[in-house]
Amino acid sequence: MGTIIKRENITGIERKHxxxxxxxxxxxxxTKKLNQELLEKSEQMRIKNERIQAEAEKIFREFREKMV
Incomplete structure (x- = not known):
């Protein structure tokens, strides 16, 4: 017993494929575009966080100097 497949069905399957x-x-x-955007935003956030950390360290240093 063989399976009979009509040519129209094969063509439809090929088209869908x-x-x-x-x-x-x-x-x-x-997805590549979204990943690139995410990478860029991550880099921006990293830079922003570094600036905030540097500013916080500066404020803390000044505070310690005033306390001494």
Whole structure:
């Protein structure tokens, strides 16, 4: 007993397969874009945190000097 597959079904499956591949490519590109944005924002936050930490250290140092 063999399975009979109509050519129309194969063509439909192939078309759907190609659509899914294209959609996957779009999702991959979108994910890359989001990852890049996240990386940039992380770097901005790191720099901002370093500035805040440096300012806090400066204030603490000045406070200690005034206490002595």
């Amino acid at each position: 190609k659509e899914l591949i294209e959609e996957s490519k779009k999702l991959i590109e979108y």
